[in-house]
Amino acid sequence: MRGKMSSYFALTKPGVVILLQITGVCSVILHDLLKGGGISQNTIWTIFIVLIGGYLTAGGANSINMWYDRDIDPMMSRTASRPIPMGEISPSNALIFGISISLFGIIWLYYMANSVAAFWATFSILFYVFIYSIWLKRSTPQNIVIGGIAGSTPPLVGWSASESSLSMSYDSLESMFSSVTELGSMMPWLMFLIIFLWTPPHFWALALYKSKDYGDVGVPMMPNVKGGARTMIEMKAYTILLMVASLYAPIAHGNLDYSDSLYQILRWSCFILSLWYASTVWRIDLEEDIDENGRMPTAARSFFFSLAYLAMFFLLLVSSGWEIQGIIIGIIICSTLILKLETDSKNRRNAPN
Numbered sequence: 001m002r003g004k005m006s007s008y009f010a011l012t013k014p015g016v017v018i019l020l021q022i023t024g025v026c027s028v029i030l031h032d033l034l035k036g037g038g039i040s041q042n043t044i045w046t047i048f049i050v051l052i053g054g055y056l057t058a059g060g061a062n063s064i065n066m067w068y069d070r071d072i073d074p075m076m077s078r079t080a081s082r083p084i085p086m087g088e089i090s091p092s093n094a095l096i097f098g099i100s101i102s103l104f105g106i107i108w109l110y111y112m113a114n115s116v117a118a119f120w121a122t123f124s125i126l127f128y129v130f131i132y133s134i135w136l137k138r139s140t141p142q143n144i145v146i147g148g149i150a151g152s153t154p155p156l157v158g159w160s161a162s163e164s165s166l167s168m169s170y171d172s173l174e175s176m177f178s179s180v181t182e183l184g185s186m187m188p189w190l191m192f193l194i195i196f197l198w199t200p201p202h203f204w205a206l207a208l209y210k211s212k213d214y215g216d217v218g219v220p221m222m223p224n225v226k227g228g229a230r231t232m233i234e235m236k237a238y239t240i241l242l243m244v245a246s247l248y249a250p251i252a253h254g255n256l257d258y259s260d261s262l263y264q265i266l267r268w269s270c271f272i273l274s275l276w277y278a279s280t281v282w283r284i285d286l287e288e289d290i291d292e293n294g295r296m297p298t299a300a301r302s303f304f305f306s307l308a309y310l311a312m313f314f315l316l317l318v319s320s321g322w323e324i325q326g327i328i329i330g331i332i333i334c335s336t337l338i339l340k341l342e343t344d345s346k347n348r349r350n351a352p353n
Contacts, residue, residue: 012059027158033321056105063098113161148199155191209296239278
């Protein structure tokens, strides 16, 4: 049994939130590298602001999600150990906690950063709670696709917080829309797109061997509604889109010409990285047996490799801010990590039972 503080912390889904906040931090760093030419004390301060505000708002949305899913979480092996099913926190207290830290995070970003950063954090909360959790999750197998918009916003929050000149316009809907979408660069929108396209194959790899859980509680995930074969087709399609999107990395960079060496190195390193991740999806074997941990080994491998892929993709983007030397170091780090992941995976497969 967790302590009370640990239980409230668990409500925020720290593993998920931390990964996404890393993308927000990368957005801050890359903004200052591309716009300011380097990392300063102001960069560190902005990272602090984004981490606090991003964690509170995302964690609050997750807490509200756990409150709403309190009827199905006890019936699913993946969620049965959450604080509410375990009786560690009452549903009403979880809801109050989620709303409270969400509001505090929005206010924090509004006053410590700017209104545009606060807008994107608010948008993420409302989209995740009302569009995904309450509406889509139990009504369509495309839930994770559309719902993925909420999880794709941290780079927008980070970039907006770094652009001190940004502020929301309230003159008209058109001016309001322009004020929150025109962030001064294509880069935060590329980051948004990468996370959005990454989410379905990332999550469906898990759903492939957890589909019975979802089916038993009436959640229409793609594998238990359309079957494994159809799910694989869609997963592969998203990885192809990821590869295409990767080719636009140097264009989003904004400071590069097609003839620049950095342009080509960034483009093809991002593409090859996405090609590697796609290969983990294409290597999923729907005919394999479930292992002693209840996992489909190749699907589980793709799921965990996808986490490394997202981190490495953002590493390449950030390292490109340090020109040729930076991207070369980024490529070396990514290549070493991929080699280790593949080697460890091969050793586990070949290990005697």
